[in-house]
Amino acid sequence: MLDDKGLTKFRAVLILAVLVLSTIGASFLAIRSTQSVALNPTTLVDMAGRTVQIPSSVDRIVVLNSYWTEILCTLGAADKIVGIDKYSTSSHYIPSKVRNLTVVGDLFKGINIETVIALSPDVVIMDYGYGKTGEIISALEGLGIPVVALVSRNFSDQTTAIRTLGKVLNAEKSAGDLAGFMDSRHSFLLSTAAWIPASERPKVLICKLDVWQERLIYTYANSTYGTLAEDLGGINVALRDFPDQSWPKVSMEKVLAWNPDVIIVLGYDNASLASQLDTVSNSSWNQLKAVKEGKVYTILIGSKVAGAYLDWGPRMILGEMQLAKMIQPEYYANLDVSGAAQMLFTQFYNTGALSGS
Amino acid sequence: MGSGVKWKSALLLLLPIPALLGSLFIGAYPLPPEITLQVIMAKIASPFAQSPWPQVYETVLFEIRLPRIILALIGGVALSVSGASLQGVFRNPLVDSYILGVSAGAGLGAAIAIAFLPSIPGVTQVLAFSFGFLAFLVTYFVARERGETPVVSLVLAGIIVTALFSAALSMIKFFTEAERLAGVVYWLMGSLAIAGWREVAQTLPAIGVAFLIIFFMRWRLNVLSMGDEEAKSLGVNIERDRLIVLFATTLMASSFVSVAGIIGWVGLVVPHIIRMLIGTPDNRVVIPLSASVGAVFLILADDLARSVTTFELPVGVLTTVIGAPFFLYLLKRRGGGTWK
Numbered sequence: 001m002l003d004d005k006g007l008t009k010f011r012a013v014l015i016l017a018v019l020v021l022s023t024i025g026a027s028f029l030a031i032r033s034t035q036s037v038a039l040n041p042t043t044l045v046d047m048a049g050r051t052v053q054i055p056s057s058v059d060r061i062v063v064l065n066s067y068w069t070e071i072l073c074t075l076g077a078a079d080k081i082v083g084i085d086k087y088s089t090s091s092h093y094i095p096s097k098v099r100n101l102t103v104v105g106d107l108f109k110g111i112n113i114e115t116v117i118a119l120s121p122d123v124v125i126m127d128y129g130y131g132k133t134g135e136i137i138s139a140l141e142g143l144g145i146p147v148v149a150l151v152s153r154n155f156s157d158q159t160t161a162i163r164t165l166g167k168v169l170n171a172e173k174s175a176g177d178l179a180g181f182m183d184s185r186h187s188f189l190l191s192t193a194a195w196i197p198a199s200e201r202p203k204v205l206i207c208k209l210d211v212w213q214e215r216l217i218y219t220y221a222n223s224t225y226g227t228l229a230e231d232l233g234g235i236n237v238a239l240r241d242f243p244d245q246s247w248p249k250v251s252m253e254k255v256l257a258w259n260p261d262v263i264i265v266l267g268y269d270n271a272s273l274a275s276q277l278d279t280v281s282n283s284s285w286n287q288l289k290a291v292k293e294g295k296v297y298t299i300l301i302g303s304k305v306a307g308a309y310l311d312w313g314p315r316m317i318l319g320e321m322q323l324a325k326m327i328q329p330e331y332y333a334n335l336d337v338s339g340a341a342q343m344l345f346t347q348f349y350n351t352g353a354l355s356g357s
Numbered sequence: 358m359g360s361g362v363k364w365k366s367a368l369l370l371l372l373p374i375p376a377l378l379g380s381l382f383i384g385a386y387p388l389p390p391e392i393t394l395q396v397i398m399a400k401i402a403s404p405f406a407q408s409p410w411p412q413v414y415e416t417v418l419f420e421i422r423l424p425r426i427i428l429a430l431i432g433g434v435a436l437s438v439s440g441a442s443l444q445g446v447f448r449n450p451l452v453d454s455y456i457l458g459v460s461a462g463a464g465l466g467a468a469i470a471i472a473f474l475p476s477i478p479g480v481t482q483v484l485a486f487s488f489g490f491l492a493f494l495v496t497y498f499v500a501r502e503r504g505e506t507p508v509v510s511l512v513l514a515g516i517i518v519t520a521l522f523s524a525a526l527s528m529i530k531f532f533t534e535a536e537r538l539a540g541v542v543y544w545l546m547g548s549l550a551i552a553g554w555r556e557v558a559q560t561l562p563a564i565g566v567a568f569l570i571i572f573f574m575r576w577r578l579n580v581l582s583m584g585d586e587e588a589k590s591l592g593v594n595i596e597r598d599r600l601i602v603l604f605a606t607t608l609m610a611s612s613f614v615s616v617a618g619i620i621g622w623v624g625l626v627v628p629h630i631i632r633m634l635i636g637t638p639d640n641r642v643v644i645p646l647s648a649s650v651g652a653v654f655l656i657l658a659d660d661l662a663r664s665v666t667t668f669e670l671p672v673g674v675l676t677t678v679i680g681a682p683f684f685l686y687l688l689k690r691r692g693g694g695t696w697k
Binding site: 210241242248251253254256 | 387417421531551668
């Protein structure tokens with residue numbers, strides 16, 4: 001143990017250390033703030049309604065959601081990204097040089113703020129409104145790092161986010177082109193569906209069978225994909241029964257009671273889809289109209305494998321087209337999903353090879 | 358035993374039959390009760406005959422509702438009999454089926470399967486069962502000292518093993534991606550929605566054998582619950598008997614947990630209700646009645662889980678919501694009851 005004299009000495013050293021460190025810290029911040037003032041910052045309003053000042057030329061970006069990473073890359077900013085979140089590393093649609101950048105954490109489990117500081121970003125792009133986003137945004141703001149907060153709740157959020165990121169990158173032209181590509185097709189889909197009479201709208205069930213255990217069915221009701229089923233000319237049985245729930249879990253008995261005309265099974269990879277289809281081939285499912293008539297479809301979602309379109313970001317429009325053709329094959333007969341995919345990938349992803357299968 | 362107790366016992370032993378039949382009428386599919394009755398009668402009269410009703414009626418009643426009710430019955434027996442037996446062995450009314458670490462072990466096994474292994478039917482069950490049993494073995498051998506396993510050591514070892522397995526489970530949860538994490542969390546809540554004939558076939562043999570073991574040892578449970586010194590003085594091999602009881606209860610609890618997840622409070626509440634109703638802690642009565650009332654309790658709780666809302670509620674959450682306040686009521690009213 002330290003004696004009295006030692007303790008006093010120790011205290012003195014400690015106080016000195018704190019003083020030195022805080023001086024360094026303060027001057028560091030002071031330099032930062034004078035720098036950003038000198039650069040004549042751009043002001044923009046992000047999707048959270050916050051007014052953010054960012055440097056007029058953004059060269060170092062840390063991005064904390066894989067879909068925003070994907071959009072940044074389509075807008076030609078792959079070289080400006082210096083840090084990513086964990087989910088960006090497993091996306092098939094993000095160039096490998098970006099996937100191999102420093103991972104700073106993710107928004108559900110938290111990020112390492114020190115790692116972010118070490119990357120000295122000009123701006124951080126991230127979601128707001130759930131998990132640890134609130135704390136992360138205020139921590140970054142406290143350190144003087146500008147945050148552009150975005151959100152994904154539906155299709156129109158995607159194009160809004162694309163245009164906002166266009167402003168951040170001074171790439172408003174290509175952002176406008178990409179958003180336009182998506183918007184025009186989206187409004188075509190919706191206006192077509194608006195013509196479909198109620199009598200021709202099939203009962204649709206969108207579900208996943210591998211989330212709980214085999215016999216409990218995870219359905220999409222008042223969620224993005226769930227409401228899409230209605231917008232594209234179907235009757236979403238789960239949404240009609242559970243208008244207040246996003247993903248109600250129901251038993252087989254409920255599905256038998258619904259007896260849907262069309263069943264759409266979602267999965268993150270082909271193995272998941274195959275095992276789910278295996279479940280559907282058992283006896284209870286065989287009594288459903290959709291199964292008897294061969295109207296059970298699968299859609300790859302997320303970004304893990306080639307051919308997965310239904311996801312946040314620009315590919316969402318392709319996923320909507322896939323859904324539309326499954327729900328209303330006749331009304332959307334002329335819709336060419338692979339042609340549109342080819343166009344999207346060659347024009348905005350700088351390669352046709354990404355489209356995959 | 359007075360004749361009042363006999364009547365009560367007979368009544369309680371028959372209770373699962375109306376519970377089972379009545380529950381066939383409950384569910385999300387709109388089947389009119391009179392049709393349900395007709396279908397059931399016809400099935401009882403000639404089980405293999407072609408029915409005049411749409412195939413879907415039979416599917417709903419005999420492929421979805423019936424196996425689920427039977428699984429609830431089996432699970433109710435497993436949880437309450439293991440709870441009652443362990444309360445005897447530990448001479449402590451606050452012990453339940455999970456005191457030896459079975460739930461934490463099974464939870465870890467299931468989490469490993471859901472998080473890291475491909476979704477092949479049965480993998481989760483096998484791992485949950487093995488880890489549940491493993492947790493028990495670790496507890497037992499940690500507690501064992503010079504050929505003896507004192508009750509206090511078992512309790513402490515159980516707490517330590519539960520803590521370790523839970524920590525490992527948290528670690529796995531943290532490293533699991535969101536989609537699969539949801540699967541782990543749902544599993545831990547406990548649900549009978551997975552019930553099919555396959556699950557009944559998986560659990561019935563082990564739970565049946567374990568139940569018979571406990572049933573034929575129920576008077577020895579009385580001896581064990583007297584305490585080690587007294588039991589020894591009666592010439593009972595307490596180490597051997599205790600191990601047999603612990604083994605059988607673990608077999609029951611982990612078999613059921615492996616298919617249904619962790620369903621709490623059944624093993625705690627049911628034996629208490631029995632002791633309160635019958636007025637004796639005599640295991641010769643408490644064990645068979647716990648089996649019957651436990652079955653009814655879980656069948657009714659699952660009826661609620663299936664019918665309160667048209668979507669599924671996890672029955673494990675319901676048994677806790679019903680069980681915990683009821684237990685509090687019992688404690689307040691009885692001031693400790695027959696255990697004091």
